[in-house]
Amino acid sequence: MSVLSVRDLHVTYRTKGGDVPAVRDVTFDIDRGHVLGLAGESGCGKSTIAGAILRLHSARTRIEGEISLEGQDVLALRPGPLRAVRWTGASIIFQGALHALNPVREVGDQIAEAITVHKLAGEREARVRTAELLEQVGLPARRIDDYPHELSGGQKQRVMIAMALACNPSLVIADEPTTALDVMVQAQVLQLLKSLQRELGLAMLFITHDLSVLAEVSDRIAIMYAGKIVEEGAADRVFHEPAHPYTTALAGAFPEIGDMRFRGKPSGLGGDPPDPQHIPSGCPFHPRCPVAIDACPTLDVDLWSAGEDRRAACIHVSGAPSFSEAST
Amino acid sequence: MSDTALERHEQTMGEPIIEVRGLEVSFAGRTSLLQGFRRDKVSVATAVDGVDLTLHEGEVLALAGESGCGKTTLARAIMGLIRPNAGQILFRGKPLGRKLHAYRREVQMVFQDPTASLNPRQTIYESVAEGLRIHGIHQGPNGETEEELVARALSQAGLRPPQRFYLLFPHELSGGQRQRVVIAGALVLDPKVIVADEPVSNLDASVRGEILQLLLKVRDELRLSILIVTHDLGLAWTVADRVAVMYLGRIVEAGPAEDVLLHPRHPYTKALLNVVPEAGGIDRPILLGEPPDPTRIPPGCRFHPRCPVVATGEAAKLGIEERCRGEDVGLEELAPGHLAACYEAWIERDSITSPLPAPSTREDPRTLGP
């Protein structure tokens, strides 16, 4: 059963310099109890999608397409029902969570706020629930009255997770939840997220640029580039047998220790991730692609089948239409 | 160590160029106005607590560890940006004096944030030429003009044609290009050593490889030595010849990269390698707790409060628990060039009479005991 269903999503920011297409024609589903990993670098649109699901963008941003959360069309909701759905239907663990806590309020208060704002419980019950949540994320309940500065980075992140779970959402969006953390603390937090997700049967959208983290926590991975999904499939296979050349490059940035292919040979791409205001024509990856051919700058590229339960937007995959230059 | 690894090891190992002996750096905590005036010392954070390290000519040494372990402080002390409280830094065998002007020409730094490392009001040309101007160099060794030296440095850093970049401001370049400019600014003085503090962690993932390739290229072409400070062991695997792992102000393990990363001896190194994410799930033992506070260093082996060997009772079984808890442990050589500061590792060494197998397959780092 699909908890989140996104169809043909287009998100365009309107700026003084013109329209900026941040997300273009994105379609995916997340089922109950499944984790979808969304990988990509700066400017690819992944954080924009997170904001779009809860309609956190400004009114000037143009959002087209369909976003269904538990069957409800989020984009069609009026402000009242929308506010009700926020946090109870889906919640977000924000990027830069270390700064997302109000420094002058106790952390318990901030978690309880999520509950009381949605009128799910009175103040006393909310406090009890908050203590439960803290235990669930591995913090002693007595920390309920601590201020953010009394907690370490990893502990603050756990508070953010507790907050995200406060209203029993069906979907949790984690936007770069471990980026600023030390590798050991990152492992702890990832372990926590994974066990909570299993325990509570949550659907999760995990957004990060670190492909190896996604390989570890997600069931499926979708790779984004220049606002589009360029590859998707089962997590393990996407990471170990990438079909799209960009995925290969991204995976190469997180080599496994012991893999002799990368010893002394750092793998990287020339150029930079494209500016959403200046997306290259045809396949947006072609200026940096090591296997680009003459057809690529004019190619109307789409997600084609790249094997069983796999799709990639590259002319070289098996399901791509054949062209006169490429021989099968 | 296998034969090929040893060969590679000996090939890249040149003469020692920077030697650090018994280095100590501590910081005083917050003080009040009056205390500041009287220079009172309040709580002291010992960032570097007795470090011995050698950087050889032509080698890439990775200094790895979590935040708070002192690796950045150590790098800055080597650069001469922080004055140590104790210990010595030798450059080519001679200790650094108080006047570091000449030293600065030979040892250059590349910082973590390329955007913040460049003065936003200076053009690229001026940022690169700055080093020359500070040292009063108007001519190259073969009579080159300042402009020719700048052009050469920019080219070496991969920005071609260099003239295109002269008049640009940092905000007009991408992150990767900015880092190249910083590297060019370091190369223009023809240094012997580059100290790179997390040189790629602020860059987009697909761009990192290029910058690392550049560092390796300049190491090969110009016979530079590079000290890379990083928290990313995967990066160390990719570029480093040798790795030194730091914990709470001390080096706990050091040796050739393949040895340390594939056959770690210290429990902390093993734990760090365990948690590098990889496909297949995270059901591996993870250290509890947070990176500890440099103002409160535990007695005995400073890792013992978090050490799985102590926690699981292995240490008691081996009879070393008393020492782990009470006696400070130093680095000892376990295999040629491979040192570790751990009582358990020493026992392991002493019990092994045959050389280690070749690192052709990845050993399971889950085994913690002998």
Added chain:
Amino acid sequence: MSTIETPRQPSEFTVGVEAEPPPAPRDPKKIRWARRRRAITGFWRVYRKNKMGMVGLVLLGVFVLVALAAPLMVSPDDLKPATAPGISFQPPSSEFPLGTDDFGRSVLDLVIYGSRISLLVGFAATVMTMVVGTAVGIAGGYYGGRVDTVMNAFTNWFLVIPWIPLAIVLASILGRSLFNTILVIGLTSWAGTARLVRADTLSVKERPYVERARALGASSWHLVTRHILPNVMPVIFANTVLTVALSILAETTLALLGLGDPLSVSWGTVIFDAFDAGALSAGLWWWLIPPGVCICLVTLAFTMCGYALDEVLNPRIRER
């Protein structure tokens, strides 16, 4: 997987700019000038778009032009009480658009000529404030430690003292003259600037590019002049503009208190004379209001420019 026929070589290093900059000269000095030119044209292009800034600038321009052209518009004889051209206390007429004062001088002449002293004092006092304030602020901020403690104490002392009583005391000790007016205003204003500059210096000092320059081997002088000062400039600049406005107001206040130079004609002295002659109770509005309006307009003009500068200078530093 299909075989690859003609793999395209990716362009090796793409320059991330839209417009190609002009071909760079090879001479370092020319490069420096080219950079300055680029910086100024870039700044102007953005400033031009700021409506408030442009209005302020135009208004300011008018006043400065009038001040500079004053000797051509007003003959000095017309300003001497003995040779005044008109009859006293005349309301505005075609001959004297702003009427006359107690000596029969044209108020318009007085206002035009008065702009010179007012603006001069404003600018001069500001220069003094800026120089002293910046020096103290940067010294304290950069060196820290004991130097900072002393500078800070010094600054706070001046900051806390209410400036009018201080001005009165200083004026009575030093005597009433144009130079002393400037001195008094400078002495009472520099502390505010010093505070601001010190705060910004503390923040700029910690920036990685300063550390990089230190790592390159730069001396303190190099760091301060080439890195800290240029990056503290925006704050100084915006503050300067506001300080001029405040200095002009200060000069007016001093003149109104009777502490200005009795021999010079400034907007403040005109108002003072008007009050002295009982213009308020006699209803001689044409004598009182014009100088006041001018002061308001000039202050407004500087303030608008100051706000615009704040807006313009900050986004420019903000990188993509």
